[in-house]
Amino acid sequence: MRRPEWPFYLKPGETFFVEREEEIAPGERGIVLVIGPQHPGAGHLRLFAVVNGDVVADVRPDPGFVHRGIEKLAEKRPFWVLGPLLEKASIMDSPNIMLPLMHALEEALGLEPPPRAKYLRLIMAELTRIRTHLYDLAIHAIFLGHSTPFMWGFGLGDLIAEVEAKIAGARTTAAYPIPGGVRRDLTTDGRQALESLLRKLEAKLPDFYTMFFKNPVVKMRLEGVGVLDAKRAVELGAVGPSLRGSGVDYDVRAARPYDAYAEVKPEVQVEKAGDAMARQLVRWREVEESIRLIREALRSLPEGEIVDESLLASAPNYRREGIAGIYGAFVKLRPTRGEYLGLVEAARGAAMVQLFASPSPTPFRLRFVTPSWRNLKPMVEAMKGYRIADIPAIYMSFGYFPPEADR
Numbered sequence: 215m216r217r218p219e220w221p222f223y224l225k226p227g228e229t230f231f232v233e234r235e236e237e238i239a240p241g242e243r244g245i246v247l248v249i250g251p252q253h254p255g256a257g258h259l260r261l262f263a264v265v266n267g268d269v270v271a272d273v274r275p276d277p278g279f280v281h282r283g284i285e286k287l288a289e290k291r292p293f294w295v296l297g298p299l300l301e302k303a304s305i306m307d308s309p310n311i312m313l314p315l316m317h318a319l320e321e322a323l324g325l326e327p328p329p330r331a332k333y334l335r336l337i338m339a340e341l342t343r344i345r346t347h348l349y350d351l352a353i354h355a356i357f358l359g360h361s362t363p364f365m366w367g368f369g370l371g372d373l374i375a376e377v378e379a380k381i382a383g384a385r386t387t388a389a390y391p392i393p394g395g396v397r398r399d400l401t402t403d404g405r406q407a408l409e410s411l412l413r414k415l416e417a418k419l420p421d422f423y424t425m426f427f428k429n430p431v432v433k434m435r436l437e438g439v440g441v442l443d444a445k446r447a448v449e450l451g452a453v454g455p456s457l458r459g460s461g462v463d464y465d466v467r468a469a470r471p472y473d474a475y476a477e478v479k480p481e482v483q484v485e486k487a488g489d490a491m492a493r494q495l496v497r498w499r500e501v502e503e504s505i506r507l508i509r510e511a512l513r514s515l516p517e518g519e520i521v522d523e524s525l526l527a528s529a530p531n532y533r534r535e536g537i538a539g540i541y542g543a544f545v546k547l548r549p550t551r552g553e554y555l556g557l558v559e560a561a562r563g564a565a566m567v568q569l570f571a572s573p574s575p576t577p578f579r580l581r582f583v584t585p586s587w588r589n590l591k592p593m594v595e596a597m598k599g600y601r602i603a604d605i606p607a608i609y610m611s612f613g614y615f616p617p618e619a620d621r
Contacts (some may be wrong), residue, residue: 226236228304244271246367246377249605251279251616258616261594261605266603273594277499292413292575294544295562298389300567306371307346307561309338309390311584311618314556314567316391317472322549322571324396325524329516332473334396334497337408337511338382339473339558340504342413345374346495347504352609355426356496358435363426366517370418377411393544394522397537405512412505423498427491436491440596440608443488452592453502453585454563456612459493461486466559478511490611497613548573562613586619 249261260276286298300315301308301339313335327335352367381404382397384390400408416503426432442452448462457464465482467475483499512553519526522539526532528546531539549571556567563585564620570579593598593612597605 215377217480222451233317245504248565251555253545255615258620259614263597263602263604263605270597270600270602270605271620273597273605274589275594278620280617283619285582288554288577288580288582290576293323293577294541294547294575296385296545296580297392299388300582302388303582303621304346304560304562304586304615306349306385307342308334308387309342310558310560311388311565313339313472313558313560314565315569315580316393316584317556317558318569319393319549320556321554322569323547324550325392325522327395327473327522328334328519329474330518331395331520333478333511334400334520335391336398336474336478337400337456337508337515338378338390340511340532341370341374341378341381341408342506343561344501344504345371345378347501348374349424350497350610350613351494351563354607355432357606357610358432360426360429360432361524363422363558366418366422366425370415372420373411373414377404377407380407381438386532392521394525395520400515409512412508415501415505415524418459419501427495429497433491435604436489436494436611437487438605439600440488440490440611442592442596444486446595447592448489450592450595451588454492454559454593454613455496456484456563456589458482458484459496459611460488466557466564470557472558474511478516479509480507484527490607493611493613544571544573544616555575561584562615562618563588582621584621586616587616587621588613 217498244264244266247263249263249267251258251260260279261302262274262276263270264272284299287299291299296315297312301312304311321565348367348371352364352371355361355363372521372567378388379385382390384392388397442460444461447457447462452460463482463484465480467480468482481503483496485495519530525540525543529543530541531542554569554571556569558565565585566583567583569577572578589612593609593614597608600608
């Protein structure tokens, strides 16, 4: 893809960045607008938008501004420190974005998390799903110039962060899942804080819904804007709320249950309109569904250990040192050579890790596919045919998070 040269004008008949020539009529000139990268705003992403008047004829994304080379770095690090490397891709959704790696490593190492650990993974995954959805709704609100939901979304997210710290030991990136289990158990104080948080969320969320979804300006900006039908969403590989907002009933938690999702079953949330409003309605209903799943998991939470028994057997200092004692057991383990796959439903969609292991503590190769990367093509496709002013509204309806896409 060649870079444009100044001035960014299309000559009559030229189709720079335009796939279909009929989008810009012969004899007319389209101008290439460069949008981003800026933060705050569009985030660390540059868009080249070809516009005919103020109508978007084509959009080409230019990602990679916060690329950190996670996949390559993983080849030089032992498997027991890879979790914190991957979780930085989506900091608020830390447990979910780490879980595909944990599943791949557990298969390679022959580990099995005990039932209590599986339930605790589900609880933390759903808690951070709520926080991530509220974050995406808050950023979308400020993109539309609606500052009150922005402040509410971050305020509620901060309450969640405090509970995460009580349970996992850190407000955001706690590296909570580990191969064979979880880092910390749920204490009585942590359970009480979690139950109190759920009550506060249920009290506040109806007002948030009214303020955002019932606002006439928000409805005008989102309804019928950025429409992506089911067929096109599947063709372009959309995932998560971006896929389910187009009427496609697919959620990894239901289609391929993992951890405790076989016992605590989610109800898949689907909207058929395929527009920006539908994608956000899916997120909103998933917040409500996540609260239900957490309550059900707390009621069914089994007793027992939180780490695989074979690890405990080779970590005699675990009772005294806690999780630090487990790392001595990891040093003794070696993966079985082979290819292993982990697939989970993160907050923004399906996240996948493909692990190529050798009898060495460092992976031969690690492939990390995140939902924001999958949703990049559908996002820019949904912008075509709408006005320049609609670009921010469509952009954030996909919950696009540049660090998650760039990895």
